[in-house]
Amino acid sequence: MIPPDPRLSSTAAASEAHESGPLFGLLAQFSSDTELIEATHTLYADGYRALDAFSPFPLEDLSDALHLRRSLVAPIVLGGGILGGISIYALEYWVNLFAYPLNVGGRPLHSWVSFIPPAFECIILLGALAGAGGMLLLCGLPRLNHPVFEVEAFRRASTDAWFLCVQSEDAQFDSEMTRQSLLNAGAQEVWDVPAIEA
Amino acid sequence: MSSEDRARTDLLPANASYESVSEQVSSIVLKKPTPRSWKFSFLIGLLMLQALLLGIGWLFAYGVGIWGINIPIGWGLAIVNFVWWIGIGHAGTLISAILLLLHQEWRTSINRIAEAMTLFAVACAGLFPLLHLGRPKLFYWLIPYPATTDMWPQFRSPLIWDFFAITTYATVSLIFWYLGMLPDLATMRDRAQSHFIARIYGVLALGWRNSARHWHHYQKLYLLLAGLATPLVVSVHTTVSWDFSVGIVSAWHSTVFPPYFVGGAIFSGFAMVLLITIPLRRVYDVKDLITETHLDKMAKIMLASGMTVSYGYLMDAYQAWYLNEPYDSYIYTNRFSGPYDYCYWALILCNCVIPQALWFPAVRRSTLFLFGISLCIQVGMWLERFIIITLSLHRDHLPSDWAMYYPTIWDWALLVGTGGLFLILMLLFLRLLPSISMSEMRELVHQKGGSNP
Incomplete structure (x- = not known):
């Protein structure tokens, strides 16, 4: 039998109240x-x-x-960034070459230099969104x-x-x-x- | 007195404890009565906001013809205001992300305010391109989506890059600001006296419970977001400058635009942070958390970015002279001796001459001077955009096209109105949310060997 500890007394009432229920x-x-x-x-x-x-x-x-x-957050952010970059570049490629080809001053349809700014932004955007979602998921939030x-x-x-x-x-x-x-x-x-x- | 001690007394009150910093920040929202000056400013903000509603309403009814724009000046105040507001936002991300990565402890008490400023400035900025569209209800055509019209946005145009840059910037700034606030929302929940208010902050805190497992993922993400936001903030104003420099209009077609646009953005952004924090220190009595050291450091960054901007002006003029290209040279001569010369000389005064006062330490620590200089810088940076946009357009390659641009009352209504929107959002933020990061302040107390309870 453990000798009664004075520090336990204050919680005695509380523990009694939950005695019937299961403990977390x-x-x-x-x-x-x-x-x-x-x-x-x-x-x-x-x-x-x-x-x-x-x-x-x-x-x-x-x-x-x-x-x-x-923490798995870093690979999640990386995954989001890669997904964002590849998908927007693919969209740009498909739109400019197949869905809506426009001849602007004779410039090539696959103007990869001008595809970079949106691709860069989408890498950041999807990376941040995936990171935020992933962090909450890993923390078991929101609850x-x-x-x-x-x-x-x-x-x-x-x-x-x-x-x-x-x-x-x-x-x-x-x-x-x-x-x-x-x-x-x-x-x-x-x-x-x-x-x-x- | 060792440098360590000095750092502690400069950035924190001498007897700071976990409880005292938490109480000082949370009581602004939870306990203290709303100050009179807050109510008065809110009233002013509401009145200014009416100008925005009226201006937008009138615009929707009658179209962009109510503005002063004409041919050849198709980009008037709407674009000037857009570039001005988006520039102001930049200091927020710089403070919260770049200074975090550089381990600058002094960012701690001002980063939340600066991030909020970024969000609200981007919100104000975002309105202008949409209103300038002429058919604002079709703004969603900017988004690449499979439309029944079978048309797609033109990805080779800087205008669509701009759309991507601004939406990404707004979203990432929101995530950074909100996630940065999670632990503080939990503190607000736990310190709220009323059950109802505790519930509101509790829902906003998403169930944050300060667990080591939470902090573990959270810390990692916060650093990663700072790493992502750093190139982002540089890319945003760079993209804005491409709206100009990719075109062939004289004095726009310049490679110096991206760096000096980013420098100017930081310049005006820090001026705006000072314009917000100086009255805040007074009204809410947080002079010991946002100290003179903070003001001093911000003033130094302002001075440095101001020099970048001055260098940009010099290089811009030098290029025009060195290229020996008649149209560019003419636009430059026209800037300082044409019909808008008073704007140019006011710009030089506000952006290049007056900020030189910041070399003096006494000026950097005087709130009155700093406030005045910051106001001048805001005016100067606005004029810079006015000069770049209007002066290149109003006398273009064909003299038969030349015209003057005078903004109408509806142009000014939108500028005043977005000022009101910014003021209202900022005041609501200060009143309803923790305006200084309590968890980071506690961490700072801990690092400086702060008192344990």
Whole structure:
């Protein structure tokens, strides 16, 4: 039996309320970015994989601590750019040579030099659009709600608070054991995150 | 005092914390009452906007004949205003993309405002070519689509390049601005006191929750977009300059046009950023976030781009003389001694002489002087486009065609009206959205060893 921890008392009521329902995971708050990064390292070393960390601005060390793989955004942007460039050039070629050939001052129908400006613009346009769409897709956005928003203190995550979430889908997840690991890693407070209907 | 310390005190208030920078920016929207000067400016903007509605309405009813254009001056104020507005937009992308890639930290507190300025300036610019079409309702003929008429746009014409450049620029600027704002919209959602307002920002934030997994993709994309926007911004005004230089009209047919158009765009764009930020600092009390150092650096860029523009004028004149081509030489003589000579000398005064005051550090740190110089530059850059467009056309190769161009009240109504549209959009942006990037300010606090809660 784990000795009662004074830091747990404040969450006792909250956890009781959700006792019947399934858990999405546990959310722990840390006092600084360095502590959050350290705790993330610790939990990752403990074997937890379904982890997510939250910080009010990007921290490269945090991505490293979570062992995130290289983002796929770059190849998506490249793909979009190539698609945009090839398709507009093909369109220009087809329009000027086949669909609507016009003799302008005897210049060649395939005036590739003047096909470049639209092609350049479309490379940028499709690259940017694909990148924006791809980034949102990779992030699982847009969505209207998420379980972590159920925790009131999470509001501070967008100003000056540091959170780590261990999701219940993790093979190692055990509500009590995981809570203790988070506290041992230096969490100031740990909340139950109830699962909500998507 | 080490240089590190100085950088911190120059760009941030001494006791800045994550909370203080977030509060200072979000409270402008969420807590503070709307300032009187905002309401007054909004009223002025609404009145000016009426001129736009009236001008467009009258134009739709009677056609482009209500303008001062004639033969040979087919491109009047509509194109002058178009080039002027699109140029103003350029500083926004320069600040947000190029300075990001160059790791210029001082861009952080002004990039959002500059990006918004870009969007609104492009919106104003985009109106003019459409209104100038003569049959604005057929604007979609510019888009290559399989029409029942079996006709397609002419891809060998700079005008269609322009269409592609402007639409791409508007779209990419919107993406850059909106995605850049996502984390801040999430901050607004979390700091909103009312449930209703929190919901609005929550939907706009698309569910952003500051997860490291989000930041991971987001950071990458933001850099890539900056990389894409950098050549884009150069290409846009280059394409605009091709509208002129690909033609054979005297004094348009010049290879110096692209670089000096881009230089001029940056020149007027930075002047516009200063015209917006100087009153903003006063009204919203963000002098410690947008500091004198910021103004100083913007003034330096303005000075540098102003020199580029002056060099462009010199080279342009030199070319006309060196080529020894009678029509080009005549157009040049006509510029500084013809019927519009007062425009030319006003241009030299506004764009080449007055900005020289920026060499003095005291001038670069005086808001009054900067505001005045920026206004002069706006007038000067407008005159530059007026001179390029009108003066080359009004005395072309055939003296029997020569005519004068005088804009009518309907030409001016559209200029004043788009000014109103810009003002209204800018004011709404300042009132409703976070005008300074809070997440980047927090990052700056972090880098400078800022206080933890």
